[in-house]
Amino acid sequence: MSNTETNLNQASQDNSDQRSETGKQPLSRSLFVGLGVAALLLAGVIYLGIHQRAMAASNLGAVTERAAIATVNVAEPKSGASLEEIVLPGTTQAFIDTPIFARTNGYLKKWYFDIGAHVEQGQLLAVIETPELDQQLGQARANLKTAQANERLAEITATRWQGLLTTDSVSKQSTDVAVQDLSAKQATVESMTADVQRLEQLQSYEKVYAPFSGVITARNTDIGALINEGAGGSQGQSVVLQELFHMAAVNRLRIFVSVPEVDSDAAQNGAKVPLTLDEFPGETFQGTIVRNSDAIDLNSRTLNVEVDIDNRDGRLKPGAYVFVHLKLPDNSMKATHSLIIPANTLLFRSEGLQVGVVRGNHAELMPITIGRDYGATVEVINGLKPTDQVIVNPSDSLTSGSPVQVSAPQAGGSK
Structure with missing residues (x-):
């Protein structure tokens, strides 16, 4: 191989290595950046989680503290400075309120007045028929006549024996017996007389009279009803106490008021007090404090006071609800x-x-x-x-x- 080829191959290899190193450097840099971002995100998530927990714990504590405070x-x-009187409730009552019972046994023969009737004292209210009592009275009167006859005979005998005693015709003992027999007969007459008077008194109760002037508020019997002494009827073996009539004197009414202890000074005997009723709006009646119990009740801590009101015109009725206005004593402090x-x-x-x-x-x-x-x-x-x-x-x-x-x-x- 020639030197030229060798140099070319060497240059080509150098260029290839340089390109390889250049490609690795960007890859490593991106990896580091991604890891950093992930770490930051993880740290952010952890921080947010911790922060939210801390905030929730803080809010829970605040809510708990607020819940512990009562609303x-x-x-x-x-100001009570304008109060010059107290208004207390009461109920009107008849000055006299009486049930009327029978004082003898029999049957009701007649009655003359019904509820609401105004009667005067002594007026006849009813008549009771008493056949058994009439027979007892007749027998008692007959016994009295017998006793009176025996008394007269004993008196004659005693007088004669006393006359014979003066001439010594009879003994002193016989005379004393005659005299004492007269005394016994006289006592028998007195006893019989008292019995007759008792039965006559019971017979007088056949007529029932009004004990005072007032109004009949109840009639609890009728013609033919069985009347027992002290009662108006019977039931089974026991006697039921039931009045024949009920009467009330309404010309004057009385009102009992419970005055609080702290205001007891306002209840002075003789003081005039205004009275108001819902039945008469805008109208005031005049009452008078006539008496009080002069003692505080231990249970209610009140003073029982009686107020009387004149009711001759009959406008007010017993049992009416009334308001009593008591003026307070001057106590500006x-x-x-x-x-x-x-x-x-x-x-x-x-x-x-x-x-x-x-x-x-x-x-x-x-x-x-x-x-x-x-x-x-x-x-x-x-x-x-x-x-x-x-x-x-x-x-x-x-x-x-x-x-x-x-x-x-x-x-x-x-x-």
């Missing part, structure tokens, strides 16, 4: 500091009556003293400030220092 509704106390809060804010604890108020972001239990109870609301005379936010419907587990948050008022809700 409460609050109410603001209202008490009125200035009194506040009105809803009744559903109260907490009854062993420590006493309390309410929960929001101070900052925490609840605080405050002991209070209440005055008047108006049902849905109560008067607080000590323990609260007008600016306090009182928790409504507090939980039984609420304690001082518990974190709370005030619920946002609903749109269109009541203020």
Whole structure:
């Protein structure tokens, strides 16, 4: 082979090696770039996963903390300074309310008045027929006549023996026997007389009279009904106590009112009190406090007060629901500091009556003293400030220092 060919082959081989090295360099560079990108992507995925877990853990902790804070509704106390009277419920009662029973046995012969009838004292209400009693009275009168005859005979005998004793015609013993026999016969007459009078008194109960002037509110018998002494009928073996009539004196009515202890000073005997009834809207009646129990009831902590009202016109009826307006005594200091809060804010604890108020972001239990109870609301005379936010419907587990948050008022809700 010639030198020329040798040189050509050598040059061709060099060119081939150079092309091979040039192709390997771009391939290695792309591989490194791809690996770097993959590593970056992997690192990014790992970072995002860790970050999301951290955020989720942080959010869970925040949600848990927020859930641990109780959300409460609050109410603001209202001033009670304008309250000058208390309105208490009561029920009208007849000044005299009496059931009328029979005092003798027999059958009802006639009645003269029905329910709603106004009667005067002493008027005849009913007549009872008593055949057995009439027979007993006749027998008692006959026994009395016999006893009176025996008494007269004993008196004649005693008089004769006393006359014979003066002439010593009879013994002193025989005379004493005659005299004592007269005394026994006289005692028998007195006994028989008393028995006749007793039966005559029972017979007088055949007629039932009105014991006072009033109205008949009930009639529980009718003609021919069996009448038992002290009852209006019988059932089986036992006697059922049932009045013949029921009467009520309605010219004057009385109303019993339970006045709270804190307002007992408002119940002064002789004081005039206005009365209102739903039956007469816009109209006021005048009553008078006539008496009170002069003692506080231990169970209800109230004073029992009687209010009387003149009802000669008969407009008011017994049993009517009435509102008694008691004027409170002048106590401006008490009125200035009194506040009105809803009744559903109260907490009854062993420590006493309390309410929960929001101070900052925490609840605080405050002991209070209440005055008047108006049902849905109560008067607080000590323990609260007008600016306090009182928790409504507090939980039984609420304690001082518990974190709370005030619920946002609903749109269109009541203020």
